[in-house]
Amino acid sequence: MTAMIPYGRQDISEVDIQAVVDVLRSDYLTQGPAVPAFEKSVAEYCGTQHAVAVNSATSALHIACLALGAGKGDVVWTSPNTFVASANCGLYCGARVDFVDIDPHTYNMSAQALEKKLFEAKQQGALPKIVIPVHFAGQSCEMYKIKVLADQYNFKIVEDASHAIGGRYLGEPIGNCRYSDITIFSFHPVKIITTGEGGIALTNDTELANRLALLRSHGITRDSEQMTHQTDGAWYYQQIGLGYNYRMTDLQAALGTSQMERLDEFVLRRQAIAKYYDEMLSNLPITLPWQHPNSYSAYHLYPIQLKDHLNRRKVFDELRAAGIGVNVHYIPVHTQPYYRKLGFEIGDFPIAEDYYVNTISLPIFPALTKDEQNMVVCLLKQFLEKTH
Numbered sequence: 001m002t003a004m005i006p007y008g009r010q011d012i013s014e015v016d017i018q019a020v021v022d023v024l025r026s027d028y029l030t031q032g033p034a035v036p037a038f039e040k041s042v043a044e045y046c047g048t049q050h051a052v053a054v055n056s057a058t059s060a061l062h063i064a065c066l067a068l069g070a071g072k073g074d075v076v077w078t079s080p081n082t083f084v085a086s087a088n089c090g091l092y093c094g095a096r097v098d099f100v101d102i103d104p105h106t107y108n109m110s111a112q113a114l115e116k117k118l119f120e121a122k123q124q125g126a127l128p129k130i131v132i133p134v135h136f137a138g139q140s141c142e143m144y145k146i147k148v149l150a151d152q153y154n155f156k157i158v159e160d161a162s163h164a165i166g167g168r169y170l171g172e173p174i175g176n177c178r179y180s181d182i183t184i185f186s187f188h189p190v191k192i193i194t195t196g197e198g199g200i201a202l203t204n205d206t207e208l209a210n211r212l213a214l215l216r217s218h219g220i221t222r223d224s225e226q227m228t229h230q231t232d233g234a235w236y237y238q239q240i241g242l243g244y245n246y247r248m249t250d251l252q253a254a255l256g257t258s259q260m261e262r263l264d265e266f267v268l269r270r271q272a273i274a275k276y277y278d279e280m281l282s283n284l285p286i287t288l289p290w291q292h293p294n295s296y297s298a299y300h301l302y303p304i305q306l307k308d309h310l311n312r313r314k315v316f317d318e319l320r321a322a323g324i325g326v327n328v329h330y331i332p333v334h335t336q337p338y339y340r341k342l343g344f345e346i347g348d349f350p351i352a353e354d355y356y357v358n359t360i361s362l363p364i365f366p367a368l369t370k371d372e373q374n375m376v377v378c379l380l381k382q383f384l385e386k387t388h
């Protein structure tokens, strides 16, 4: 039996392996020089002033919300078409979470729906403190429009760019925080680059960067300028807030820095794979992932939509049985039992729900070969004909 072709997977080179081995042989497995080196490499790539590396994008989202002051009585809005972590971060802080339905073409939070919801929320005195647009599949949201609304309605923006490192919006790198307060990336192995587990928060605001760094490590500082009184000596540190242990290790950071060397190559490869799917699948009764002209996607995912959900189930099962590790992104967050208990109902965000019932994510990752892609295309055609 041949191995399953997954929907996504990491690409690890001998150079990556050596970078991790070098750390293993060094003095620091954590809290050493590899973490700031990785932060510098991501910040420079994106053109952002500060970067705070952490142990996951989930942690990055949590401390981003805390750093922006989310707490009890506040509201955080995100997209329903995302992984649960984009919404959970608001709940961790004691805030309430709500959603904004998606655009039917990009599957990203709709700027139009956001505008309408903000208008209504203002009437009710229930404006959000933070909005978290998610760059689904690697394609940027319409950040220019969202930033105009942020200025008008006075909310903060955290870009959940977990899928999107290496992508661009209006010709500039996603992550530069031109339209947001904080941007976060994920380095889980299925993402564009990996550190095993890992995430990062980027910002151009020095005060926010300090808060993020404190929250990452117990609320502890060794910087005498941040202390309440003169240091007792070289050993001294102070806990000046309540933080966590969300640190990234040097092993992870070294892998990340090494992966950054191939980031552009990875995204070009993903773009080429997407283009080939676009060509090969163009005449089938499916909707291909439409690209906004302002976007250069990192193509974390290649989601297609079938014409009806009965076919989706059949085609999905047949592809899986044939060794194609297709997946589904995403079950709308508000339909999860935990969120249903908070009061959300089926039908609350109909566009995300309609999209969900028909979607399948096809394999896309740098090492996917032409032969494997042809096999995916051929099987998909065959199964679509059968179910028609």
Ligand SMILES: Cc1ncc(COP(=O)(O)O)c(C=O)c1O
Pocket (backbone or CB within 6 Å): 056, 057, 058, 059, 082, 083, 085, 086, 134, 160, 162, 163, 186, 187, 188, 197, 198, 199
């Ligand atoms: C959109 C989005 N946000 C957040 C996360 C959480 O990332 P991590 O696994 O690094 O915590 C994911 C992970 O899949 C994601 O897809």
